[in-house]
Amino acid sequence: MKSEFEQMVMEEASLKTRRRFLLGAAGGAGAALGGFGFSLSGIAAAADMGTKASTPVPNDYRAMVCFFLFGGNDAANTIIPYDQTTYNQYIVAREGSLSRPLGITRLRPDLLPISAASINDGRQLAFPKEMSSLKRLYDKGKAAVMTNVGVLAQPTSKAQYNTDGFELPPQLFSHSDHQRFWQLGVPNYTTRTGWAGRMGDLLAAGNNSNVSMCISVAGNNTWQVGGTVLPYPINSEYGAPQFWSSWNTNRMTAMNAMNLQTRTNLLEKQAARVYNRAINAQIDMDEALNYSLTLEGFFPKNPVGFNPGLNGDYNDVMQQFQMVARLIAAREVLGHKRQIFFVSLGGFDNHDSLAEHPDRLKIISDAMASFYQATVALGVDQNVTTFTASDFGRPLKSNGTGADHGWGAHHFVVGGSVRGGNVYGKFPQMIINGPDALDNQGHLLPSTSVDEYAATLASWFGVSQTDIPTVIPNIGRFAKPDLGFMNGIKPYPQGHSTCVSNKPCKPIGKT
């Protein structure tokens, strides 16, 4: 490993010539230089962490994609009970009576029933028909359903919820707060980093790149903010953020010159360094996209017969996933062994307009299924996992045309390493004021925490078991840090690692 001084000299050389610094193909770890989000002190941090943190430097490839549904997806309209008894309960809970006076529940013939080994009490669940593409993946074992998951401060029973002074997450039912808590991975206002950023900090040593491990095609977010690793928001069509004046050579010449000239003030030098990193990241991102496949055929837009009012959203989400797939295809050009992506769709705050909700579900289904197919074609389907997240679910009881803010919700996990074709967690009873619903409105009390959901994903992503509490600080309060929906989680024995910074990893248990 080069000394910090040598690395600094090389970084200065790289900046002066503005060439992308070509890194040796071998010895993948630890030699990254001054790249975005992985800087010199990132090296120090990674080396330091090597003795304190046990997460091994990755030498395989994995990508994680968070598909955030802003507004609070109505989970009760997403996974529907199918067996007659539970189906009837669902209708009564939502509409008040079996005669369906509001007309907002699904008709049974419009449902696609699924089998789930975890449910053995005679109940059966179904996908709605507009999610047929995702249901096909479920049937093939590539998609799983995570039920009744939500933000919790600690395991919470209904009795405890009603106990004065029992610690609950702050600001229940508030959009901004619960969007944030999902992304922070802990429900408080005193955490600055998100759980993807914290994963990134632990795994940064595996990447050699000017481009951050954390890329967003849906804008800035908290999820990807780490101590060192930061989100790099890019445009889903053309990639890296560009100066509006980038076409103006006269202007760019001056801008570049001012940021390359010799300076003595250390803060000015840092400002110039950030500028040059931005330029380098742009160059690298542009090169990666030029080199990469367009994958246009995997992400068809403008579906025939679709709601014209949501056609733009359909195309936009397809475009986001397409850009993610292209960057996965270009991972070696980018120098990435780990990639974390943030994708989103809004419009889920269905206080009313629940009639439009199935169209949004179709977007989710088609986009996730198309993306999965692209990863198959790229040969990395087992290395990429996509999961949905949302502020909260919505209560069982409708307000007439929609439902208000809720809590527990169902989510999807998709990928070649998912133990799919099954339902995880405890599917709630569809009964207002029943054991799983809190009150007359039927707010669902989550039976699984975001902490456990995220910890399961983080473990698959390569965070060691002893480092999970660094990523998910409250995980010790909950029963199941591994919910079981992922294959390929390697529980590393404490203090033991077969991977060191410059030697290839030995797979656990293999010779």
Added chain:
Amino acid sequence: MTHTQAWRFSLPVKASALLLPLFLLQACTSQTEDGPSASKAQDAAAIQAEIAEKSLADPTPEEASRFLMQTTFGPKESEITALDNSSMDAWLTAQFAMPRQSHYDYVWNLRTQGVDIDNFSNIYTIESFWKQAVTGQDQLRQRTTWALSQIFVIGEEDNVRNAAYYDLLAENAFGNYRTLLEKVTLSPAMGQWLSMIGNQKEDIATGRLPDENYAREVMQLFSIGLWQLNADGSRKLDANNQPIPTYTQDDIRGMAKVLTGWSYANCNPVQESWYCIDSARNGYYRIYDNIDNPAPLPLDKTQVYRDVTKQMTAMAAYHSTSEKKIVGGVILPAGRTAEQDLKDALDTLFNHPNVGPFIGRQLIQRLVKSNPSPAYIGRVSAVFANNGQGVRGDLKAVIKAILLDPEARDIAQATTTTSGKLREPVLRLSHYLRAFTVPDGATPRYDINPWWMEEVFAQRPLSSASVFNFYSPGYTPPGEMGANGLVGPEFQIYHESTLVDSHNFIEYWLTTDPSLEAGNIPSFKHNYVAYTALASNPTALVDKLSLIMTSNTLSPEARTSMITAVTNVPAGTNQARDRFRMAVMLFEISPDYLIQK
């Protein structure tokens, strides 16, 4: 070129000749910490004398520009000229006396015009913030309040709470720190943000303990910080050369018990404990009238939102009466009222020797530079401890000490390798608006899209995502600054995407006529005729901009790059306008401008 500054004194020559040696004496003193205390006292007196003299002196245009960069939301030409013909002391005196405008009144006014201020987050408060920052006369109070809002942080709540809280900071910005600390503590907006409102005493039967959230942050962030400090801001070390924490977890628990039993002034804990406790803790508050059917106006605006605008009051039944051990080994006896416990606890924090250096250093960072010398911090701490008339915590004196200190005023000290601060994105935009635009009409609205601001600046006023502000006072950008032990808080939000996006965002405002946007709400108009008049002489244009943008500290190479680029803007209908835009945007990306010195 040229960092040469000639001090122009309007004093008799003999006095100014005296000043030079005193100044040199001060410069030597600041580099060494040794020396007998007698000569230290003499040096301190000499520094005080020098400060007094300089503040009465007639500043050069460069000095005026620099001073205004530290004390306003961005210098503009007319203000530089005015100060050039006056003195800093006169300017400060006038500023301290200037009346302030209420943000709460602004959002209330919008409400009377039918704007729905109850359902749109805090966007109208942010509008009021921009309007005052750009057009307000009381710039020093504006800047100080903005600095305080980054220490006593609350984030996005709603228009009413954010406006009332920001007014509270502004009202106390030039008062006493002890008063400010108490008012912040009893603000319902803060009570909501850090869950002190409705905090109940311990319950032995269930084992429930009081909420520790505010107890921790009032110490960690609002008063004494994590580590014991010397007056010069350095950490005290124990016998093993380790820093010494200021408080323990037990102290937090004790403080949490102190901070029990407070809720809305207008709630009745006997008849409606649910409102005083659970609802308050969930952020609900009563509005006097039914917001779905607003009562006819006018209404007494002090009544409508009184629960979230009036200071919290104590509910005896919910206050812990056990003995409370708090910071520094102080033990508050059992059986006392919430008010008594609060007073003693806040007095204890106020009198802790940490406060001067802890708060003082951060104020220096917000106004002047990221890495003040220990001597500078020490001088400011001394003024916090005693304003010269035996009063501790005099914020007006502290602000004045920060601004008039030689390390802030002397341009030679400001152009070392470690001086300066990265301009906050909000201050870059406010500077542009102040320097190159004028309000459009009598009631302009500064409707600057807050969501966009959050995205491209990572700094949306009054909306920090956490209690730790947009950036940490101790943030060290990785690399050379870290290797040299330098901090750069604002670098925490300045990276590959915000750099590009914020640059584009300012270019958007530069090239947009807002009166044509946003449904023709009157806003601002561009006004840079004095600059386009020089467009045929690119050197003159760049040099004129240099005074406003960098107080003439522009490096020769950057200056040349700019002049070349401006010259290369081709002839055409809009050449003058385009040359101006080219010059301004080049300043906006130059490290010379980005680092305020």
